[in-house]
């Protein structure tokens with residue numbers, strides 16, 4: 001592997017995904033933002049969840065909302081379901097890993113809340129189960145995904161399907177659009 005060629009090809013590939021995302025994601029971004037604004041204005045909360053690097057994305061965005069993003073302002077109600085190691089380990093041990101997020105949504109989710117799953121493949125069974133539970137309880141379901149979307153278009157009311165095939169490229173756009181949603185939500189709510 002030539003490191004310089006790798007450096008150039010990775011950034012070129014990233015830039016191409018940014019361009020495709022820019023061209024294709026405007027309408028789903030605005031629709032998801034509208035759902036988040038309405039939910040928070042209505043006194044509801046946002047529940048984020050994902051596996052691996054997407055778990056990091058979930059807790060990253062939750063912290064932006066609870067603490068601050070661009071401005072000091074009142075907190076926005078959000079939680080990342082992948083951060084409670086006791087719930088995760090007991091859930092995986094006693095119920096199976098597929099149930100770790102669905103169980104927490106069953107416990108904590110209320111109709112009108114927003115459930116946001118991150119899955120680059122769109123097929124991770126614990127994300128699928130969580131969105132099925134969320135929908136059955138009347139939450140608004142959202143997915144950040146990629147490739148062909150996997151199961152997400154069927155399960156999510158609002159879906160951001162990044163036009164890319166590799167997990168890393170999809171994740172890079174997830175955190176970019178996630179940051180943009182946090183910024184737009186913060187400004188829309190006029191909590192500053």
Ligand SMILES: O=C(CO)[C@@H](O)[C@H](O)[C@H](O)[C@H](O)COP(=O)(O)O
Pocket residue numbers: 051052053054055118119120121122123124127167168171
């Ligand atoms: O961060 C990365 C790869 O960039 C990995 O940790 C990745 O998130 C994990 O393999 C996940 O288990 C993939 O799950 P998903 O995106 O298919 O739902």
Ligand SMILES: [Zn+2]
Pocket residue numbers: 053168171
């Ligand atoms: Zn990663």
